[in-house]
Amino acid sequence: MTLDETADPRAAARPRGHPRRWATLAVLCTSLLLVGIDLTVLHVAVPGITRHLMPEAAELLWIVDVYSLTVAALLVTFGTLGDRLGRKRMLSAGFAVFGTASAAAAFSGTAAQLIGARMLLGVGAAMIMASTVAVIRSVFPDARERAVAIGLWTAAHSVGATIGPLVGGALVERWWWGAVFLVNVPVVAVVLVAGHRLIPESRDPAPRRWDAQGAVLSIAGLALAVYALKRLGGDGAVVTAVLGTAGIALLAAFVVRQRRASQPLLDLSLFADRRFRVATLGVLGCFGCYTALLFFLTQWLQLVAGHSPVSAGLMLAPLAAANAAGAVAAPWLAGRTGHRVAVTASLAVFAAALAVLAGYTGAPVAVLVAVLVVSGAGAGVVMTLGADIIMSAARPERAGEAAAIQETSFELGAGLGIAVLGTALAATYRAVLPAVPGLRPEEGAAARESLGAATAVAARLDHANAAVLLRATRNAFDQGFTVVMGIAAAVLVATAVLSAVLLRGGARRGA
Structure with a gap:
């Protein structure tokens, strides 16, 4: 017994954690950082993928969001299987699947192959995410250490998602679009070996029936x-x-x-709690709008404003920094105003920023930076406090199930945000794009699929016809961008109203 433990009986009474718990956490956080990066790293590679694979508009949306939708669909299932078969075994299998799928995605020759590889990536990511919280709870029995560990684990995924476009931009500009996947392979190999040596096996002694x-x-x-x-x-x-x-x-x-x-498989009785329902809806809507903003703005910066992949990634840096700052400041803000006021105000601020962005025409850049800072900070507060409300609304013995729903709401929000708003943008783009003279029927059909496809068609035309096509398609994309930012702002306003009305009461101070 140490001197500190003798002086403080509470320290001696704390349960001892696994001797390799912090090394285990480092492995888990590295894997979650990689999973988070893969959620958004593809965004800056979309123009290059469009030029090489020429996907249809619906195929392009599948390429981007089949990953997050697969994760959302499988998280709870793999969590249950991990409890039965062993969490370390599930994690190791997830690492192997993730690495194999990354290599397959890097060398995909068609849109269908890339969609399949991205789906397999989602399977691997779901296997990884589903078991990490359970492993953390197993190796960190002390509540205070566990809270720190879960905070670091959550931050790793969020940081990965926010730096994804910057990492992707650097890789695409230096090599080719497949590099955003291929870079995963050596990292996964190291994590797989480290996880095998450091992560202890654990399973539920009385697992639920699958x-x-x-x-x-x-x-x-x-x-x-x-x-x-x-x-x-x-x-x-x-x-x-x-x-x-x-x-x-x-x-x-x-x-x-x-x-x-x-x-x-999923205990829906948790949704009987009003605050749990509203917080889950808030996280889903907020993260959906945030991910869609990353996706569409990255395309706009490259295909309309003419930024390089690295430049587009750097332009989004204020959004990432503000998101991290908002997440850090969220507990302080909630302590002063209460969860309800903090969440409602942050949703409203995020909505206002998107409304301004809907009318953004490219100048001055300071306006875009200010909008991104406000959006990132607002989203950071909402996602952090929303997750806190979800976890605090559940009884301690239901914490694992609440965590599974929380993770699912993030991933489902990311997938549905791009699916819903991407469909709206594609429909608007096709509806407002006029007939462009000088194009063969197959060229016109390709140009109507997406701005990326139109850019590829323009590269094969003479200068005059290319200029006409690019002007028309960029204007159509601009109008679609305006529409989806307006829809996203409306969704956030509706969510803010629900939060203001329904996030009353509860056990948390100041709520």
Whole structure:
């Protein structure tokens, strides 16, 4: 016993953690940093992917957000399987899948191959994320140390997501778009070896039964609903309606099954708490708008404003810095104003910033920087306090289930944000783009798919026709960007109103 423990009986009473707990945490945080980077690293590579693979508009959206949607769909399932089979085993398998999928994505030759590789990346990421919190709880039995560890773990994912565009810009400008995936392989190899040596095996001594039918219902329902959403505004309205209806029906069946099951895959009774519901909706909407802002603004900076990949990544640096600052300042702000006021005000500020961005025309740059700082700070506060409300609304014995829902809301928000707003932008782009003279039918059809595809077509035209095409398509993209920023602002305003009305009461001080 040390002198400190003798002087402080409370220190002696604290449970001793695993001797390699901090080294284990370093491995987990590195893996989560990589998972977070892969959520947004692709954004600056989109123009290059479009030029080389020529995906259709819906395929481009799938390339970007099939990763986060796959993670969201599988998090709870892999969490349950990790409890049964062993969390270290699940993590090691996840690292292997993630590394293999990264190599496959780097060398994809078609849009379909890249979509498949990104989906496999999502599978690996879900296996990693699903077990990390449980491992942290196992190696950090002391509540104070565990709180620090979970805070560092959460920060690793957030930092990864915010620096993704900058990392991607540097890689694309130095090599080619596949480098944003290939860089994962050596990092994963090191993490796999370190994890095998440092992470202790653990499992739930009394694991819940795995609801395979519920998992199939949730994955199939989400896939069909999102697929139908991406087809909106395109051909085949009847097929789209049928797919959408089938997806909604499967999701409804999943909800009914979970409510009746004695050991549900996802315990929906947590949503009986009003504050839990509102906080989950706030995190989903806020992170969805934040991720969509990163995605669409990165494209706008490169394809409309003419920035290089590195320059576009650097332009987003104020957003990342402000997001981190907002996350750090959130507890202090909540202590002074209460959670309800802090969340509501931050959502409103974020909405106002997006409304200003909807009318942004490229000058002056100071306006864009100010908007990004306000957006990042507002989003950082909302996501941090929203996660805190979710966790504090659940009883201690339900903390693991609440954490799974919290993680799912982040990933689902990222996927749905790009899916919904991307569909709106693509529909607006096609609707307002005029017929451009001097194009062959196949060139006109390609140009109508996306601004990236139009840029690739323009590169094969003479100077005069290229200038006409680029002017028309950039104007159409600008109008689409205005529409989606307006929609995002409206979503945030609605969420702010809900927070102001429904985030009352609760056990937390100042709420």
